[in-house]
Amino acid sequence: MIFFSPIWLLLLLPLAAAMYLWRLPTRGLNLVRFIIILLLVLAMAQPAMKLKDQQGTVVVLIDRSESMPLKAADDQLEVLKSLHGEMGSEDRLAVVSFGDRTIIEQEPSDQATETLQSPADQQHSRLADGLEAALSLIPPEHPGRILVVSDGHWTGRDPNAVTARAAGRGIGIDHRWLSRPRAEDLAVRDLQVPAQVLPGQAFMISGWIHSPREQVIGYTLTKHGEELSAGERAVPRGLSRLLFRDRAKLSGNAAYRLTLRPPDTDANATATLTALGDAFPENNTARALVEVRGRKPLLLVSHFGAESGLAQLMVKGGMTLVARKPHQCPWTLADLSRWSAVVLENVMAGEIGQDGMETLAAWVEDTGAGLMVTGGEKSYAPGGYYGSPLEKLLPVSMERRNEIRKLQTAIVVVLDRSGSMSMGVAGGKTKMDLANIGTVQVLDLLSATDEFGVIAVDSAPHTVLDLASAERQQNALFRNKILKIESMGGGIYVYEALKAASQMLMKASAANRHIILFSDAQDSEEPGDYKRLIATMRKAGISISVIGLGTPSDVDAKLLEDIAKRGEGNIYFTDRPKEIPRIFAQDTFAVARNTFIKEPAALELAGALSTLGAPASWQPPPVGGYNLTYLRDAASVGLLTRDEYRAPIVAFWQAGNGRVACYTGEADGTYAGEFAQWTQAGDFYATLSGWAAGQQSQLPDRMLLTQDIREGICYVQLHLDPARQGEVFTQAPRLKLLRETLGQPLRKEARTLNWKTADLLEAAIPLEGEETVRAVVSIASQTGVPLSQSLPPVRLPYSPEFAPDQPDRGRKALAALSKTTGGRERLNLADIWTSIPRQPRYVPLSLWLVLTGLILFLLEVFQRRTGFFEFRRRVTTSSEETGDGRSTLRPRAAVTQSDTPATTVDEPKTFRAPKRKRRRADRESTTPPVVAPPMLEEDNTQPPVIPPNLSDSGTTFDALSAARKRAQDRRGPEDQ
């Protein structure tokens, strides 16, 4: 036993003194009172004893995956409420939710959980992780149980290992099964394709169909969205196979998609299946990727599509390519993996989008693919590439140089600082922060003689920087002033904003006057008579571009479009805040910078062109126009202009594992010039793009790289030759992963391949439901040449949450967990608390001590007031006198009676029962049993107390006589 506050035990000393000073009438009562005080002081010292106790911790494990029933959260909260209502004072309730991630909703406590923090409809049910977290919340040798509230369809690691550990610790895992009905689940169980095939190779595509009953179904198999096969088939109950065959044609990737549908409907009838009662329509479509080995074609992206002159020239030069228009490109990892390189022909950055550019950049840098960019008025700086994810990949830069500028320009940036701008975005920044950064970028891109001003607008315009020369404003003080603009609430008042900006610009000395209006496309208010205002502004030479935060379908988008149209500027929409700075730069380039030279320029061959494989005899004619850029330090130049700028026309370099080539002239269009007519133009473009496409490196020393998906995990294995001599690596091979989920930014990961056996290295990559993963293995070989080889992209058919199963598989899985650990299905939640195993733990005793003290005190009062127990004993004894007439009862020591009729007697201040006299009284207590009256030492004048006659019969006089006689007897010896 331990005392948590032993200091209180010191109280026993003064309390003992008090008890000695003020005693109770009887020894018994004193003893009881002492026990009471002792118990209470002990209770204050807070003793605890290690006892086997049943009170412990119940951890509720909540499944938050999307396979759960629609209103599962309500049921789960009801479970928590019920458990909380039944828990004891020392019990603890903890809540852990699991899905993609495991979250501790509530640590062990006596609190109730009202809401769940983790989002619902997650793509995984990582039960093992959840169990691990739940187990960690129950301390060792502490009683506890785990209650799993789930449909039992787990994904990820097998929960068996954790279950076994729980069993080892004596922690039972109970479960409550909640599930969507799976009985009617028609599904594609798996879509099996070979990971890699050779061009021309035939292979099987197996679509495993899980049907709840015998029925006729419709199916459609597509390849890159084009229908390969469609039809109807009678399928039996259970698992059956739809078998397809295909032959690989072009090298690259082939994306297959198998969709089930009701018979006599078209391929997009998944919704109909839902209506027919399919519990999981999500698993009626499965996807798979096949890589066709060999030289992959190029992708040419051009506004002209296949009609592009560049495409025709390249084909003429011997290249295999596919031409697409920008809107036809999905810019996904799976699609990009089909190509060896991408050629962007005068395509604006906005047409690729922020996510697309990020994916494209990662694809080039990490997987060793190629990129070629050609010039034009929609490319490079005017195309919005300045500040874009692709900019850093290009061997040329687009920064401001003083020697090139348009007419003197005055720009006023009007910034929306309404409430919506305070919303956070990635990197811990707000939308306002990104708009501020974009505004500073505008300032930095202006020349010294340009003029610049900033107005922040909410329900009124506020001048942040008055119009002044850019040279004066381009310092830290003013930059900070812009960067500190904060969102202040309210909406943006458009009319007031434009009016203030135009008034500011009217003071400008520059003839070229421009407003950049940055506004929320959902919250642009009070346009007033903007049409007349803009008309006036146009007369004053003021143009307006609008950057709308949102999409063209937003409520105020039309207004913003109209403002830009009437202002004869550009309109940009973006719902990706990260794009804001890039768009600000793009508009500034368009208005204030002359980066596309529209004059013919003669070309000069640089030596580096021969490294691309170009013959030295080439005499390229002049280009009709070009994008003015600057060669980066590590880049090589193949062609440059002979004009005053000596600007690069062909530049190239290695970007990460990939290659990037830039041609800054316009390949096909007004400014292509004589170059387009050059007889060698086809070879030229083919040489350039062929270099960019590069060659896949082969692994040395008979190494073999394989990739295999098992149970949702992609195993990348590097097999070594067992007969190899010595070490083959200077360091462990690295694995770079690109993970792409539609609608989310690309993620990159790096890992090391670990030795699994003497001749095998392995990395295990868990796959998420809807993502595509592409792995690149980099090897630092003994020769010192770094080698990298990319593997085909892989993906799961669909989220593993929807993998069809036997209708009761989930229930069986939960039952197995419970059986292993001695748990069970809990229909009645109340008894979970009583089934917690008893374990030794420190049990506080204060409660029991106080309760005991309380009861004893009540008894003491009862006894003191009534003498109940003594009477009972006495009465009992009177009828059971001993044979010699002596009573076995001890006399009462403190019984008295008031003797003064109708008056109040002064009570003695203290009551002291002299020990000596009491002892004598004890000795003299003889038959008949009497209750001795108290003898007051201080007051001998008190009348004697006459023992009562125990006989109920006789007269008053008899009683008085007897009393008198006894009194004489008692006083006799003293008189003598």
Next chain:
Amino acid sequence: MPAFTYPLAWIAALTLPALVAIYFLRHRFRRQQVSSLLLWQLHRESREGGRRVEKPQWPMVFFLELLILALLVLAATGPRWQVPHTTRPLIVVLDDSQSMLAGPDGERPRDRAIEKLKELTKERRFRSFQLIAAGTTPRLLGDKARHLRELEDQFEQWTCQAPQARLNAALGLARAMGHQEADLLVLTDEAPVRSPGQGHLRWIALGQPRINFAFINAARSVHGAEDRVLLEIANPSALTGTNTLRVVAGTNVLHQETLTLATNKTHRLTFPIAAHTPKLQATLGPDALTGDNEVHLVPAARPRVRVRIAIEDEELHGLVADSLAATGLRALDEDPPELVVHQSDSVPAGKEVWGLRWFPAPEKPERFTGPFVMDANHPLTRGLSLPGIVWGGYPGATNAPGYRPVITAGNVPLLTHRPEIDGRQQLTLRYVPNHSTLHTTQHWPALFWNLLDWRAQAKPGLREANHRLGTDIAYRPANDEVVIQKPDGTQQTLQAPGTEIRLPVNLPGVYEVHSGSGTNRMSETFAVNFLAGEESNLARAVSGDWGKWGTENEIRLEYASILPYLVLLALAIMVWHLACIARQGGRV
């Protein structure tokens, strides 16, 4: 608002009416006005004290008693009140990885951490303590404790055996438990990624860079008729060091060498060893961390399949036997069979028996030269390609009901497969050797290797014999009860409701696992090794103190037990009560 720990104790409030009831009972000291000596007539009254209800009197002691009882009832409910506190709870995150045991006794980071914690509690008062061990997963070491001495038991649970310390996950748990109110302390041997400022977190590292050689990889795998061993030793220290590697099997020293490794260099050793060589033990000489200086490698799992060849044609029988022998996966005996290669129409009998039906040669076989279509995901076609081969088959053959094509020539099935509900697999092969070339290529033994390996994987038992600590170990039990004998001598019995379970291992060493009964009893040995390169890296071990806790002067309202104060008040009143009774001669 007060909170009550034991609300059921309100039942004790019944004592209050009970007290009142007592005062309704006849008091043995009841004052009685009498007019004469007839008072003696009333002797009975005293005797009847407590037995008769009379008009009560309400002396002051009654009210004192009532107050005492009320206070005690309140105290019994375990009341907690929001009282001002200047102290905070302390949540300590303890690095549970093995590097905390580096160094000699008394100087190990673990020992120093405990001392440091005691030291800190002398410098600053804390309201309570909660220990969280940060291993592979964070875990609570015990209940919240109010006194440091309560933590002694919990320190014993801090074993520092984990192959990694997920300090951030543990800090996440600590933050969740602390509700922004607790002081957090991390006791580890490594520096924080980002130094915490002033606030709630203090990070104390108590490690020291030391020279440490460690096994970071160890494997023993099947390589034909023998095993192949991989040992990888690293020196993840800040200094060049020397150590001795010794590999023994029983009493035989198989390898011994002195290693001198520069900082962060590794030495990889691969060598073949006879498959029958018993458990290998590789050790390094003593250094800062002992846990990573030893590995055990038991013979690699080498499952063999009992195959019966029920083919009468001698030539074909010979071809099949040779093909099976080439795989190295066929058991010497064939009874009871696990795979039957046959030519009959019926499937082989037996609960565990798979069948490969080899169709008898037709009269006029057709020679297929491709293109062959393969189910590339089937276990039989792993690594298989059929370029330029000739396959003598059966013209016009079709799939039997329930069978799925694995290899076809156009629409003609050559190899098919049918899974059965009980887990058995039935295969059919249409192959005429005299008209084919496949059996003369390296793909033929590959096909049979795939077949036997597939069958072997479905057998009960372990798939691999040597494991890394922290990985899942799959086991197919022979029945539904599995017994594991652990390296520390303890034994655990597991229920195995499914066909495959994961074995619970948390210590490095050699384990035994048993399942089945009678002739079906199966015992296997497997090794688990501590192979955590990051954890063995003592070069990054540092000592330092980052972050500061806020000042103690903040006053916060927090729930605390007020039981002692209620009881104290009750005791004080009890003394008063005592004095009152004594003053009245006990007649109240």
